Amino acid sequence: MTNIPMEAGLLLAGILFTLGLISVLIRRNIIFMLISVEIMLNAAGLAFIVAATRWAQPDGQVMFIFILTMAAAEVSVGLALILQLHHQLKTLDSDAANKMFG
Amino acid sequence: MSQIDFHYLMPLLILTGGALLTMLVVAIKRNHKIIYVVTALSLIGSFLYLFELRGLQRHVVEPLFVIDGFAILYIGLTLLTSLVISMMSYAYFEQREERKEEYYILILLATLGACTLVISKHFASLFLGLEVLSVSLYALISYLRMRERSDEAGIKYLILAAVSSAFLLFGMALVYASTGTMTFEGIAASIASAYDLPLLMLTGFGMMIIGVGFKLSVVPFHMWTPDVYEGAPAPVTAFIATVSKGGMLGLLIRLFMQVEGFRFQTLVLIFTIVAIASMFAGNLLALMQRNVKRILAYSSISHLGYLLVAFLAGNELGVEAITFYLVAYFITTVGAFGVVTMLSDSEGDAEQLEDYRGLLWRRPWTAAVFTAMLLSLAGIPLTAGFVGKFYILAAGVNTQLWLLVAMLVLNSVIGLYYYIKLIAVMFQQPEAGREPVERLRPSILLASAGTLAVLALLLLYIGVYPTGLVNLIEGLISPATMVQNPSAPLLEAAK
Numbered sequence: 001m002t003n004i005p006m007e008a009g010l011l012l013a014g015i016l017f018t019l020g021l022i023s024v025l026i027r028r029n030i031i032f033m034l035i036s037v038e039i040m041l042n043a044a045g046l047a048f049i050v051a052a053t054r055w056a057q058p059d060g061q062v063m064f065i066f067i068l069t070m071a072a073a074e075v076s077v078g079l080a081l082i083l084q085l086h087h088q089l090k091t092l093d094s095d096a097a098n099k100m101f102g
Numbered sequence: 103m104s105q106i107d108f109h110y111l112m113p114l115l116i117l118t119g120g121a122l123l124t125m126l127v128v129a130i131k132r133n134h135k136i137i138y139v140v141t142a143l144s145l146i147g148s149f150l151y152l153f154e155l156r157g158l159q160r161h162v163v164e165p166l167f168v169i170d171g172f173a174i175l176y177i178g179l180t181l182l183t184s185l186v187i188s189m190m191s192y193a194y195f196e197q198r199e200e201r202k203e204e205y206y207i208l209i210l211l212a213t214l215g216a217c218t219l220v221i222s223k224h225f226a227s228l229f230l231g232l233e234v235l236s237v238s239l240y241a242l243i244s245y246l247r248m249r250e251r252s253d254e255a256g257i258k259y260l261i262l263a264a265v266s267s268a269f270l271l272f273g274m275a276l277v278y279a280s281t282g283t284m285t286f287e288g289i290a291a292s293i294a295s296a297y298d299l300p301l302l303m304l305t306g307f308g309m310m311i312i313g314v315g316f317k318l319s320v321v322p323f324h325m326w327t328p329d330v331y332e333g334a335p336a337p338v339t340a341f342i343a344t345v346s347k348g349g350m351l352g353l354l355i356r357l358f359m360q361v362e363g364f365r366f367q368t369l370v371l372i373f374t375i376v377a378i379a380s381m382f383a384g385n386l387l388a389l390m391q392r393n394v395k396r397i398l399a400y401s402s403i404s405h406l407g408y409l410l411v412a413f414l415a416g417n418e419l420g421v422e423a424i425t426f427y428l429v430a431y432f433i434t435t436v437g438a439f440g441v442v443t444m445l446s447d448s449e450g451d452a453e454q455l456e457d458y459r460g461l462l463w464r465r466p467w468t469a470a471v472f473t474a475m476l477l478s479l480a481g482i483p484l485t486a487g488f489v490g491k492f493y494i495l496a497a498g499v500n501t502q503l504w505l506l507v508a509m510l511v512l513n514s515v516i517g518l519y520y521y522i523k524l525i526a527v528m529f530q531q532p533e534a535g536r537e538p539v540e541r542l543r544p545s546i547l548l549a550s551a552g553t554l555a556v557l558a559l560l561l562l563y564i565g566v567y568p569t570g571l572v573n574l575i576e577g578l579i580s581p582a583t584m585v586q587n588p589s590a591p592l593l594e595a596a597k
Contacts, residue, residue, distance in 0.1 A: 010279060017272055024265055033261050040268035047275035055282040060275075063226060063284075067271060070233045077240045078260050084244070085253045097254045 009050030016043035030085070030092045034078050041071045103163070110161045110169045113148040113177055114217055120144025121210040128203045138192050141206040145185040145213070152178050156578075165285050166227040171578035175425060176220040176352040183344050183432050184213040189553045190440045191337040193546045197448045198246060198335075205245055212238035212341065216349030220356070225274045225284040228353060232270070232317070235346055236263050242341065243334040249450070255333025262316065262326045270313025276306030286360040299366050307363075311372060317350040320410065321379040324403050328391075331399035336451050339395060340439035343402050344432045351409065351428065355421060364416040373414055377506060380407030381513040388520050395453045397520060398438055401479055404513060405431055408494055411506045415497040418579070423490075423497040425575050430478065430486035430564060437475040437557040441468055444550050458524070460532025467551075469528050471558045478561055480521040481514055486564035 020039035027033050045064040052060020089096050124140050152174050160170035188209055195202035215235030222228045244256025278284050280302040281292040315323040331339045363369050384404025391397045412423040445452035462469040478487035491514065498507040564571055
């Protein structure tokens with residue numbers, strides 16, 4: 001286990017993060033955008049764990065638990081908002097929810 | 103945690119208790135007035151407790167928090183602003199939503215988040231404060247459920263804020279990976295001898311700047327600002343423009359002073375570009391707007407650009423200038439949005455330029471206050487905004503940031519145009535038959551009107567006699583210098 005270099009772990013986290021970022025930018029369904037944001041947050045969590053393994057400290061895992069908690073809170077607010085939005089617009093297309101611009 | 107730690111954290115604990123109490127009261131009896139009084143009392147109680155801590159030594163609650171003069175100053179500013187905003191919210195929400203009580207819980211929690219930000223000295227507390235602030239803001243922005251744009255603004259802010267938090271977290275993880283510590287002074291110690299940042303650290307700091315820049319709404323992370331400002335209820339907009347940005351700026355100052363970030367050319371370059379871009383984009387885009395809330399949104403972007411000039415000065419004078427400017431900016435922004443709040447009726451917020459046509463003839467006092475606020479935003483003498491801008495210029499000249507100073511002066515001139523345009527609209531003769539119906543009993547508006555009057559007087563007082571505020575800021579910041587081991591080379595490094 002210990003002979004996985006830190007760079008490899010960080011690279012994996014970076015790839016996951018980039019995938020999440022790209023998918024936030026190209027997805028048009030709001031629920032999928034929320035999922036992509038979750039991927040980005042969890043990629044950051046993975047990076048914390050990799051970093052903590054390098055220094056053999058528990059701090060990174062503590063941060064990961066913080067991130068999980070925060071993501072849960074964020075998603076619950078987000079889903080409530082999405083329900084509200086669906087009531088009004090009858091769609092989850094994020095382009096429909098773009099009345100203000102310019 | 104020892105007893106003395108509790109003593110120092112008491113302002114935050116009072117806020118937490120206030121939020122819990124409000125929640126319980128809502129569960130027992132829904133009464134707008136009671137909730138409002140409980141909120142105001144917990145904010146005031148928390149503020150009064152700061153006087154207990156004022157003369158004391160800097161205290162560190164290992165490893166998360168540090169309470170020093172700087173923190174007390176910023177917490178006090180945050181609390182007072184929240185108090186003023188909740189004063190003005192009462193009349194606003196009285197005529198709107200049927201369930202208006204939860205608003206106050208969210209305001210208290212968001213204030214708690216901002217206060218946590220300014221006292222944190224560890225990534226974990228930074229993250230915690232930021233998220234308490236953000237998650238409360240998502241709900242606050244979309245609080246008026248019946249308005250379509252409210253939901254849109256809420257979901258936009260939620261997605262973008264979550265992306266920016268992810269950037270911030272990944273940046274923190276990278277910094278942690280290369281230093282092995284998450285406390286600010288630990289990071290400072292590990293790069294104290296370095297002349298240049300290692301690549302991992304540089305990437306980490308860059309990603310953290312993205313996260314911080316989003317909250318501060320500086321260019322190029324400003325896209326959400328006008329939409330959210332427009333969609334959110336007017337008091338919440340005032341809150342986003344002041345408390346949320348002030349908390350983040352306080353944190354940024356603490357972090358950068360501690361790690362002496364100005365030694366590194368790359369970081370200075372990034373902030374210089376961001377500052378200049380914010381000033382120009384904010385002012386130029388504001389010229390094209392016809393919506394008052396959007397004009398104020400773009401104006402806030404440019405004001406954050408001005409603040410970054412003082413931030414880049416990076417010495418004690420710079421910190422004092424930022425703090426002074428923040429006080430002036432808070433007073434003016436809350437005042438301006440307070441006027442918008444007061445003029446709004448139950449249909450929607452008063453945001454179109456048309457709503458302000460002939461305001462001077464219809465409601466002379468409100469128009470006078472709004473004029474004073476706009477002049478202060480533009481930086482006209484005799485207002486707090488002028489002294490603040492002067493202070494920033496002094497800080498910039500002192501560290502020879504000539505380019506930034508020149509840009510600031512140029513942008514002040516551009517900014518003047520749209521503020522004056524707004525004032526001119528108010529002075530025009532009103533069109534016949536556009537008399538809005540007064541729906542409220544005047545007694546409800548009394549709290550808002552009184553608050554606005556106090557803000558306007560404060561604005562003029564600071565503009566005419568700034569020494570009092572300057573002494574207060576110097577007294578609180580200087581003895582407890584924010585850096586753990588005060589170091590002289592900051593001044594030279596900033597050049």
